[in-house]
Amino acid sequence: MSNAEDIRWVTQVALLGDKKAFDKLTCKYQSSIRRFFLNLTMGDSQLSDDLAQETFIKAYLNISTFKGISGFSTWLYRIAYNVFYDSTRARKHYDDIDNDIIDYQHQTLNEFSSEKMDIHKALKVLRKEEQTAVLLFYMEDKTHKDIARIMNCPLGTAKTYILKGKEKLSVYLKQVGYEN
């Protein structure tokens, strides 16, 4: 499916409030947005689904502000990024407790093994911004420019986040014996 098709659906939603057209956009992008949240929340599927739903509703309400300068996917990730950091700020007081609970649940669900490396454990060695940039770059195949747009930071800063993240992950993966 092409960008042109996205634009057609976006136009239908913006001009006519067409929910069916928005449903097509949701179907197309639900997997990548939910995966993005699932990794940022370290595997909390309930929270990531809530955040993904909030992202799509915000996208629907603000679709007329989409100018088409970047692709629809980039615009959606920008909203997702804001939703996640708004949620993190709102839950700041509960963060430590929540993280402990998630860590515990996660350990029981995903045992670390040589066949299946635990991505959430690896991501924990990174700062939040580095996690976001690395996930967008390696997992979601976004370009440096797109990442800078999504994170609303200068291009150089986005590149630095990826570079630092890459270095830290490389050291971590070598330590745990991940082989290429």
Next chain:
Amino acid sequence: MKTNETDIMLKKFFSDQKQEIADNGFSRRVTHNLPEQTDRTWIVWIFAIVGMTISLLLGISSGLLQNLMANMIHIPINYLITGVFCFPLVGTACYYFFQRKQYSLI
């Protein structure tokens, strides 16, 4: 470890971990929870009907439509093909060309 090797290793690591998440009713729940907005489909129909009516009235009252119909028979087929098909095709090609250019600037 060289940067290139690190890149390859990380790309492999993340692609191994990448999973497609099944919809399982997620899209339906989102659509169900979308706030109601006024249905504005009628605007399209109003403009279409008004536009068609004005065009027909002007065409008939000025005799343009009658002349057009009468002259259609005498127009050489090459001109007709050029007029009817070529311009929309060129227009569409230009549209896609400029649209692609716009997205390459992202």
